[in-house]
Amino acid sequence: MAIKQYLKQFEEFLEQEVKQDDSSVIDYEQEKKEWLARIDEFYALIQKFIGDYLKQGKIIQEWKIIQLQEDYFGEYEVQQLMLKIGKKRLIFKPIGRFLIGFNRGRIDLSSDIGTVRFVLLPEELESPQVIDFNNSNAKWCWKIATSPPKVSYLELTEQSFFEALIEVVNA
Amino acid sequence: MPKRVSLSGQNLCLSDIKDYYDDSKSALTLYFSLHSVDYNDRFVDYNINEIEQELQARLDELDRLTSFSILSSLEASFRMNYLIRCNQKKKDTLSRKMREVYQVKGSRASLEDDILMLWKEVYPEYKIFISEVITAFKYRHWLAHGRYWEPKLGRIYDYYSLYDLAYSMEHLLTSLN
Numbered sequence: 001m002a003i004k005q006y007l008k009q010f011e012e013f014l015e016q017e018v019k020q021d022d023s024s025v026i027d028y029e030q031e032k033k034e035w036l037a038r039i040d041e042f043y044a045l046i047q048k049f050i051g052d053y054l055k056q057g058k059i060i061q062e063w064k065i066i067q068l069q070e071d072y073f074g075e076y077e078v079q080q081l082m083l084k085i086g087k088k089r090l091i092f093k094p095i096g097r098f099l100i101g102f103n104r105g106r107i108d109l110s111s112d113i114g115t116v117r118f119v120l121l122p123e124e125l126e127s128p129q130v131i132d133f134n135n136s137n138a139k140w141c142w143k144i145a146t147s148p149p150k151v152s153y154l155e156l157t158e159q160s161f162f163e164a165l166i167e168v169v170n171a
Numbered sequence: 172m173p174k175r176v177s178l179s180g181q182n183l184c185l186s187d188i189k190d191y192y193d194d195s196k197s198a199l200t201l202y203f204s205l206h207s208v209d210y211n212d213r214f215v216d217y218n219i220n221e222i223e224q225e226l227q228a229r230l231d232e233l234d235r236l237t238s239f240s241i242l243s244s245l246e247a248s249f250r251m252n253y254l255i256r257c258n259q260k261k262k263d264t265l266s267r268k269m270r271e272v273y274q275v276k277g278s279r280a281s282l283e284d285d286i287l288m289l290w291k292e293v294y295p296e297y298k299i300f301i302s303e304v305i306t307a308f309k310y311r312h313w314l315a316h317g318r319y320w321e322p323k324l325g326r327i328y329d330y331y332s333l334y335d336l337a338y339s340m341e342h343l344l345t346s347l348n
Contacts, residue, residue, distance in 0.1 A: 071325045096327040100307055101336045112200060117331055128339035130300040148189040148334050 028072045035097040035105055038120055039078055042107055042142050046081070046092065049161050060084040070096050088112075088169050102128065104140055111168040117145040119153065127152050173277025176254055182247040183240060185337055192237045192330060199229050234330045235314055241333045242311040245304070245340060246282055252344050253286050254278065265293040265347075283308060297343065304340060307333060 003011075053059040062082045069075050081092040088111060095106040104120040122138035125131070128151055143153040144160050154160050201207055203214075203226040214222055256266035257273040272285050280286055283305050291301045306324060313322045 070327065071323055095329070098325060099327045099329075099332045100303055100310075101332050102339075103332075106332070112204065115331075128335040128342075130297050130339050130343050132296075132299050134299075145331070145335070148331075148338070149186045151335055151338055 026072075031097065032073050032076065035073075036076075036078070038105060038142075039094050039107065042118060043079065043081060043092070045142070045156065046161070049158050050083070058085070066093070068094060068096055070098055072098055085169060090165070090168060092118075102131070102133070107142075109164065109168055113170075114147075114168045116147075116164040116168055118142050118156065119145050121153055125153055173273060175258065176278045178251065178254075182251070183244050185241070185244060185334065185341065188237060188240050188244060189334065191240070192233065195233050195237075196230065199226065199233065203229075237330045238328055238333050239311060239314045241330070241337050242307060245337045246308070246311075248341060248344055249282060249286055249290075250278075252348070253280065255348075265289060268293060294347070300340070300343075303336060307336060 047054075050059055050061075054061060060083070062084070064080045064082065065077050066080045067075055068078055078094045080094070083090040083092075090109060090111050092107055092109050095108055097105045099106055102121065102125065106120070107118045109116045109118065119142070120140055121143045122133040122136070123141050124138065125133070125143075142156045144156055144164050146152045146154065202209070203222055204210070207213070217225075253269055253273075256269045260266075260270070268289050269280075269286070272280050272289065276285065287301050287305055291298045294301075306326060307328065310322065310324055310326075310328045313320070313324075
């Protein structure tokens with residue numbers, strides 16, 4: 001017996017919806033685990049850079065748990081790091097995994113003076129461009145995004161980190 | 172033949188918006204600091220946390236207004252590109268397809284349903300980014316209509332991420348002109 005026209009239309013609609021529903025193909029729990037691991041990796045790198053100053057007591061650090069909310073993850077907890085350098089306070093705050101654009105997450109470093117962005121990006125990406133890296137074998141790593149107007153993505157090294165730090169404490 | 176649009180020349184470019192954002196942020200930060208001449212009168216009976224919270228609220232609002240401005244600027248870029256392609260009678264596929272739309276809708280072509288759809292059709296290699304732009308315009312729609320409902324956009328939008336998106340799109344528009 002031939003399938004009824006209205007059921008055929010409905011089944012086509014169902015098929016299309018299932019195809020369009022990202023959640024059916026992306027494991028968001030796994031994505032969240034990876035994002036949290038990336039945050040830990042970032043903080044480990046920062047600890048490596050400032051470790052000596054922490055030991056000497058020239059920088060004091062305070063950790064705080066904050067809540068983030070994202071449509072695909074719901075509410076979840078992340079660590080925020082505050083560094084005290086003299087009277088200055090610097091805050092590293094994870095912003096989220098799903099930002100618009102070409103990245104896989106961002107952590108901001110802010111002070112009274114300014115903000116520096118640390119963005120999870122393909123290693124070879126040097127400025128905002130319309131290139132799709134999602135299905136490539138690109139290596140994703142933390143980079144520093146320079147401020148507008150001319151945005152560049154710099155490799156996160158000890159040197160670029162301390163230059164960024166100076167920018168937000170002493171611009 | 173649809174009536175031609177006179178371009179005002181008042182559309183903001185990204186660097187204008189960036190300057191506005193930077194100056195407004197610096198001014199707000201100064202106003203909420205001990206260096207402000209109004210500090211003692213304005214923040215009498217406040218504790219430091221309350222001052223910080225109020226400053227953050229102002230900065231968040233500045234971020235949203237500037238995001239709105241970036242997206243409006245991006246719309247202007249796509250629409251001007253559409254009008255130029257139609258009026259200059261360019262021969263490339265995108266311009267020819269745009270002129271077909273222009274014959275029917277003129278300058279009232281829909282940004283999302285006509286102009287950006289044609290971009291996706293003619294340049295499938297940029298489809299994912301055009302889709303990002305379409306979603307970003309949903310965010311602008313939310314801002315423009317009073318933000319009274321809970322948006323489900325799947326993405327976080329802020330000044331910096333929208334600036335990067337608009338910056339790369341402007342480059343794409345220029346390179347494909």
